[in-house]
Amino acid sequence: MKEFRYINEQVSLKLDSATCIGCGRCTTVCPHRVLALEGKKAKINDFNGCIECGACAQNCPTGAIGVNPGTGCAAFIIAGWVNKITGRRVMSGCC
Amino acid sequence: MLVSANFKLSFDSLRWSLKEVDCWLLVLDTRGINVWCAAGKGSFGSDELVYSVNAAGLAEVVEHRELIVPQLGAPGVDGAKVRKESGFKVVYGPVRADDIKKFLEQNSCDEKMRSVTFNLAERAILIPVELYLTIKPLLITLVILFIISGIGPNLFSFTAALARSPFFIGATLLGVVSGAIATPLLLPLLPWRQFWLKGVIVGGVGGVISWWLLQERIQVLETIAFLSWSTTIASYLAMNFTGATPFTSPSGVEYEMRRGLPVQAGLTVLAAVTWITTPFIR
Numbered sequence: 001m002k003e004f005r006y007i008n009e010q011v012s013l014k015l016d017s018a019t020c021i022g023c024g025r026c027t028t029v030c031p032h033r034v035l036a037l038e039g040k041k042a043k044i045n046d047f048n049g050c051i052e053c054g055a056c057a058q059n060c061p062t063g064a065i066g067v068n069p070g071t072g073c074a075a076f077i078i079a080g081w082v083n084k085i086t087g088r089r090v091m092s093g094c095c
Numbered sequence: 096m097l098v099s100a101n102f103k104l105s106f107d108s109l110r111w112s113l114k115e116v117d118c119w120l121l122v123l124d125t126r127g128i129n130v131w132c133a134a135g136k137g138s139f140g141s142d143e144l145v146y147s148v149n150a151a152g153l154a155e156v157v158e159h160r161e162l163i164v165p166q167l168g169a170p171g172v173d174g175a176k177v178r179k180e181s182g183f184k185v186v187y188g189p190v191r192a193d194d195i196k197k198f199l200e201q202n203s204c205d206e207k208m209r210s211v212t213f214n215l216a217e218r219a220i221l222i223p224v225e226l227y228l229t230i231k232p233l234l235i236t237l238v239i240l241f242i243i244s245g246i247g248p249n250l251f252s253f254t255a256a257l258a259r260s261p262f263f264i265g266a267t268l269l270g271v272v273s274g275a276i277a278t279p280l281l282l283p284l285l286p287w288r289q290f291w292l293k294g295v296i297v298g299g300v301g302g303v304i305s306w307w308l309l310q311e312r313i314q315v316l317e318t319i320a321f322l323s324w325s326t327t328i329a330s331y332l333a334m335n336f337t338g339a340t341p342f343t344s345p346s347g348v349e350y351e352m353r354r355g356l357p358v359q360a361g362l363t364v365l366a367a368v369t370w371i372t373t374p375f376i377r
């Protein structure tokens with residue numbers, strides 16, 4: 001997304017070129033054109049544009065893409081922290 | 096065969112965009128959650144899709160074996176898995192329902208149809224949701240504020256609570272307006288990428304304007320309380336707005352929360368201390 005940019009270098013997206021078969025599914029499902037096909041391999045075109053939605057990793061047939069997916073609202077993250085500290089599912093967060 | 100979710104807005108916009116189009120709709124039960132959020136949380140996912148295909152007996156209803164799934168459903172749907180378990184091939188359609196007709200005509204999406212946007216109208220439509228979500232914590236906050244406002248040399252005075260709380264309630268509402276209304280609207284104009292900072296700017300500016308209007312009626316300590324409280328509320332709500340935007344990563348949100356939350360907590364303590372001490376030094 002060109003108009004809106006978020007914090008740089010805070011993205012968990014990883015792509016293993018060796019396992020990539022160049023099917024291009026990740027480039028189709030990405031909502032921000034982060035991935036692109038170059039020849040017969042996918043490449044990360046806009047690393048900092050990634051929002052970690054997880055669509056690419058979910059649809060990658062060879063598991064070449066790794067991302068720690070989730071939703072980015074504060075209430076959900078606070079709930080995650082609380083649950084981690086207490087070791088139980090105390091809060092569910094937002095939606 | 097188009098797949099959607101049982102979130103009223105998603106389903107309605109899809110229906111509207113399908114006027115004069117002859118097709119079937121398969122609606123997954125996402126319990127009133129939109130496609131993208133449901134896909135992220137798993138209720139719009141491969142398993143639910145396979146279940147619905149079988150439950151509806153799709154294989155007998157249609158001859159083809161193709162499902163058009165909204166692109167934003169992809170975080171939950173694994174095309175290969177769905178094909179293996181249901182026999183139907185997953186084709187990802189456009190992000191927006193408005194583009195469905197074009198997609199069906201050309202049988203593919205261009206880059207624009209595959210990309211998410213966040214224009215003024217798309218931001219404005221989120222404001223009622225943001226406000227609705229603040230109602231419950233807001234009411235609890237207002238009760239606490241009322242009690243705090245009554246604390247004084249006589250332990251607790253109901254009259255003092257009545258007299259002082261409107262002022263603090265005003266600061267709270269100012270924070271809500273700044274963080275949940277002004278910040279989303281002004282988003283591209285605000286400096287810095289971290290949302291809690293954007294909220295600090297809007298809440299701070301709003302606070303200073305209010306102070307300028309009220310300066311003859313309030314003391315220095317109360318001014319500090321007013322400014323820090325409206326800034327905290329605005330900062331927190333702006334930070335929470337990250338969850339409604341389509342361009343923030345959870346890793347980034349966690350990063351900014353580690354910085355924003357301590358500041359917000361500090362300002363909250365400052366506001367409480369200055370507000371409670373005011374009646375004792377009068």
